[in-house]
Amino acid sequence: MFSIERWQEIFEGLSKNKLRSVLTGVSVASGIFILVILLGAGNGIQNGIQNQFEKDAANQITVWPGTTQEEYKGLGIGRNIQFRNADYELINRLLEDYIEYKSAIYSVWSGNIVYKEETGTYRVDGVHPDYQFIENASIASGRFINHPDILNYEKTVVIGQKVANDLFKNNEDPLGKNINISGTIYKVIGVFTDPGGEREESRVFIPISTAQRTYSAGDKIRSMAFTLNKKAKFDDAVADSHEFSQQLENLLKPRHTIAPTDQGALHVNNSLEQAKNIYIITGGVQAFFWFVGICTIIAGVVGVGNIMLIIVKERTKEIGIRKALGASPFSIVSMVLQEAVFITVIAGFSGLIFGLILWELIGPSVEADFFTRPEVDFNVAVITLIILVVAGAFAGFIPAYRAAKIRPIIALRGD
Amino acid sequence: MIDIKDLHKSYQMGKNALHVLKGINFNVKEGEFVSIMGSSGSGKSTLLNIIGILDEADQGTYNLDGVPIKNLNETIASRYRNKFLGFVFQSFNLINYKSALDNVALPLYYQGMGRKERMERSMHYLEKVGLANWAKHLPNELSGGQKQRVAIARALASDPKVLLADEPTGALDTKTSYEVMELLQQINDEGKTVLVVTHESDIAEMTKRIVFLKDGQIEEDNLITQIRASQYV
Numbered sequence: 001m002f003s004i005e006r007w008q009e010i011f012e013g014l015s016k017n018k019l020r021s022v023l024t025g026v027s028v029a030s031g032i033f034i035l036v037i038l039l040g041a042g043n044g045i046q047n048g049i050q051n052q053f054e055k056d057a058a059n060q061i062t063v064w065p066g067t068t069q070e071e072y073k074g075l076g077i078g079r080n081i082q083f084r085n086a087d088y089e090l091i092n093r094l095l096e097d098y099i100e101y102k103s104a105i106y107s108v109w110s111g112n113i114v115y116k117e118e119t120g121t122y123r124v125d126g127v128h129p130d131y132q133f134i135e136n137a138s139i140a141s142g143r144f145i146n147h148p149d150i151l152n153y154e155k156t157v158v159i160g161q162k163v164a165n166d167l168f169k170n171n172e173d174p175l176g177k178n179i180n181i182s183g184t185i186y187k188v189i190g191v192f193t194d195p196g197g198e199r200e201e202s203r204v205f206i207p208i209s210t211a212q213r214t215y216s217a218g219d220k221i222r223s224m225a226f227t228l229n230k231k232a233k234f235d236d237a238v239a240d241s242h243e244f245s246q247q248l249e250n251l252l253k254p255r256h257t258i259a260p261t262d263q264g265a266l267h268v269n270n271s272l273e274q275a276k277n278i279y280i281i282t283g284g285v286q287a288f289f290w291f292v293g294i295c296t297i298i299a300g301v302v303g304v305g306n307i308m309l310i311i312v313k314e315r316t317k318e319i320g321i322r323k324a325l326g327a328s329p330f331s332i333v334s335m336v337l338q339e340a341v342f343i344t345v346i347a348g349f350s351g352l353i354f355g356l357i358l359w360e361l362i363g364p365s366v367e368a369d370f371f372t373r374p375e376v377d378f379n380v381a382v383i384t385l386i387i388l389v390v391a392g393a394f395a396g397f398i399p400a401y402r403a404a405k406i407r408p409i410i411a412l413r414g415d
Numbered sequence: 416m417i418d419i420k421d422l423h424k425s426y427q428m429g430k431n432a433l434h435v436l437k438g439i440n441f442n443v444k445e446g447e448f449v450s451i452m453g454s455s456g457s458g459k460s461t462l463l464n465i466i467g468i469l470d471e472a473d474q475g476t477y478n479l480d481g482v483p484i485k486n487l488n489e490t491i492a493s494r495y496r497n498k499f500l501g502f503v504f505q506s507f508n509l510i511n512y513k514s515a516l517d518n519v520a521l522p523l524y525y526q527g528m529g530r531k532e533r534m535e536r537s538m539h540y541l542e543k544v545g546l547a548n549w550a551k552h553l554p555n556e557l558s559g560g561q562k563q564r565v566a567i568a569r570a571l572a573s574d575p576k577v578l579l580a581d582e583p584t585g586a587l588d589t590k591t592s593y594e595v596m597e598l599l600q601q602i603n604d605e606g607k608t609v610l611v612v613t614h615e616s617d618i619a620e621m622t623k624r625i626v627f628l629k630d631g632q633i634e635e636d637n638l639i640t641q642i643r644a645s646q647y648v
Contacts, residue, residue: 004530005524005530012512012513016512317508318510321508321509321510322510322521322525323493323496324467324469324496324502324508325496325497325502325521325522325525325569325573326493326494326496326497326498326522326525326526326573327493327525328489328490328493328494328525329489329490329493330490331525404489407469408469409464409469409470412469412504412508
């Protein structure tokens with residue numbers, strides 16, 4: 001199978017038709033080249049997205065109550081669940097190790113805010129001091145809510161840039177001014193900006209204790225938000241946030257007599273789960289790239305098969321002679337197969353090398369928000385090589401079968 | 416050596432069956448030099464193909480050196496061809512991108528013989544046909560007679576029981592034909608069984624036995640006094 005003779009025969013066969021061999025090779029080489037480029041790009045996209053999510057704090061988990069959907073311990077369906085301060089404090093105490101920033105929220109969806117002649121309707125949230133970091137809000141002037149505000153039930157408010165622009169005309173400085181929110185007077189202590197844009201900046205924050213007292217909510221809270229301690233690896237972060245979400249449910253469900261399987265009574269929004277969804281999408285993109293790449297290779301392989309058929313046809317007589325001299329069908333089949341595999345592997349390998357070199361050269365200079373470090377790793381190279389050998393064998397199979405079926409008597413006749 | 420009884424062969428030509436061999440009984444003993452003659456369509460090539468295990472008979476028995484040749488699969492057929500038979504064709508059928516030496520070595524390659532031994536042995540047979548100096552030449556650098564001698568060397572290389580020659584002089588001029596026949600006589604003198612298909616009577620007369628085929632049957636089968644080709648050369 002691997003004798004020098006056999007290789008000599010293959011080289012003789014190929015060198016007799018240099019142009020044809022080269023053109024056939026090019027179709028396979030370009031197939032592999034395209035596959036490598038696509039896979040490199042796929043990796044680039046994945047790396048880029050990973051970077052983006054690592055940059056943002058993003059490991060944010062929000063939990064808010066709903067209504068029960070399952071009967072449990074004699075309690076009916078449709079019961080409203082209400083979080084209270086005690087829930088928040090319990091979680092902070094028990095899950096302290098996970099938590100980086102934390103805040104309970106008491107929201108008033110639409111507060112009517114008046115300053116002098118200007119009025120507007122904005123979302124008002126009673127929050128804890130950490131909420132600034134959970135929201136990624138930056139203070140433009142003044143300060144955010146702090147602990148004394150909470151302890152003393154201060155009527156202080158931090159307003160978004162949009163709110164400031166709406167209410168304070170003629171470049172009036174909002175700091176220290178009193179504004180009227182739904183009939184209560186608050187003192188503006190800070191203005192914030194948010195990367196989320198105008199929608200986020202048309203909110204105002206007041207101390208949660210003040211909100212609960214003002215709106216006669218007692219110790220009720222609407223929702224809780226947390227960010228988790230950062231992890232070095234994205235996968236660890238995902239695992240961590242998943243664990244934390246689970247623990248939240250395990251703690252809160254028994255406290256509020258919710259069935260463990262109830263999906264509607266407790267909503268946990270895990271930002272990393274969303275990131276993971278995007279990961280799944282990039283996985284899809286990569287699968288698509290594989291698909292396209294493989295299709296291109298198939299086109300190339302069909303070309304090789306075609307050429308091998310012609311070669312077999314051309315060499316019908318020679319194969320007939322060989323059989324008359326005692327060549328077994330197996331030796332004929334392996335000769336044709338070996339030739340097909342040889343062409344595909346050599347051509348494919350050059351396509352692979354070419355693609356790798358290209359990424360090596362241009363890869364480092366390609367930097368975009370969602371595209372970094374495009375590269376093809378060793379595993380992919382090995383996999384493509386295996387694909388090549390298999391593809392070559394496929395390409396050679398039908399021609400080889402034809403060759404084996406050639407009857408020497410017919411091949412030797414008619415000259 | 417060759418033992419054929421009541422051999423029939425027909426080819427399907429569209430709707431009509433063409434009955435080519437109609438009951439051939441034929442024996443060849445070891446060391447014989449037989450020519451098969453007949454006009455075209457007499458079935459002589461078909462008979463040679465069957466003897467050469469390139470084709471199979473529909474009916475009758477064929478034993479080659481005591482081995483029944485019947486219902487062989489391709490692999491076994493190729494092994495028998497390699498072991499028992501050497502072929503010489505009218506159109507030489509050398510592989511044109513291989514040197515004379517490599518052509519001679521081909522059957523030995525399929526026997527699985529090592530490269531060194533193969534080359535030595537092939538060289539020996541090339542010497543025997545007088546072409547040692549042409550070993551490295553490609554077939555298209557050789558004359559017709561030289562090509563046929565390379566083909567004979569190739570047929571002999573695997574030391575077959577029987578040498579089968581299908582119109583070996585058909586493509587050669589008279590002088591070269593006689594040279595080739597001289598070589599075949601020489602091989603036969605050394606004890607090799609040789610079977611020649613020809614339609615030229617002067618060639619047939621250089622063998623030791625002539626079998627006339629007509630319409631798929633043996634018409635005559637005569638032992639003759641061999642005419643030595645060396646007389647003409």
